[in-house]
Amino acid sequence: MKPLALLILLPAMTCLHGQEPPxxxxxxxxxPATDAKVWGALVFATNDDAEAAAMPKVDxxxxxxxxxxxxxxxxxxxxxxxIGQHLQDVFREYExxxxxxxxxxxxxxxxxxAEGGGMNLHLQFWRDQQVLVKTDAVLKxxxxxxxxxPKWRQGRLLFVLVLQKGR
Numbered sequence: 001m002k003p004l005a006l007l008i009l010l011p012a013m014t015c016l017h018g019q020e021p022p023x024x025x026x027x028x029x030x031x032p033a034t035d036a037k038v039w040g041a042l043v044f045a046t047n048d049d050a051e052a053a054a055m056p057k058v059d060x061x062x063x064x065x066x067x068x069x070x071x072x073x074x075x076x077x078x079x080x081x082x083i084g085q086h087l088q089d090v091f092r093e094y095e096x097x098x099x100x101x102x103x104x105x106x107x108x109x110x111x112x113x114a115e116g117g118g119m120n121l122h123l124q125f126w127r128d129q130q131v132l133v134k135t136d137a138v139l140k141x142x143x144x145x146x147x148x149x150p151k152w153r154q155g156r157l158l159f160v161l162v163l164q165k166g167r
Contacts, residue, residue, distance in 0.1 A: 040098030046155030
């Protein structure tokens with residue numbers, strides 16, 4: 001039996017007659033299209049001043065500084081401390097994740113612009129590997145979304161989602 005000859009054709013990588021090889025052109029990187037930008041925050045709500053004072057302080061952007069007072073108009077807690085935050089693009093064709101802490105986060109899927117302004121979103125509020133809440137919502141720049149999360153310590157965790165202005 002005769003052995004078969006194996007022929008492998010490779011692109012010419014060597015220079016012909018001392019010429020330099022053509023420069024390698026990088027592929028253009030296309031950024032995914034975005035529909036909006038959202039700010040998400042995890043807030044600890046409590047009536048216990050000592051517990052609130054023990055929370056790590058997070059510097060909240062000035063445009064969201066009124067969130068604790070707005071929470072006080074909706075919920076009956078005395079103190080609201082932002083304990084995590086995250087600014088995230090909402091991608092048009094991909095899921096987005098707002099991750100203010102390593103344990104609690106929000107999956108955001110864009111469903112396009114809302115009639116009358118804002119964004120139609122499908123939201124999933126997660127704790128570790130468990131979905132706590134699924135909902136559809138219209139998010140507008142002047143109307144933050146508040147989601148009451150699980151009881152924690154001497155209070156409750158709240159998730160805040162705000163559509164960034166000018167988007």
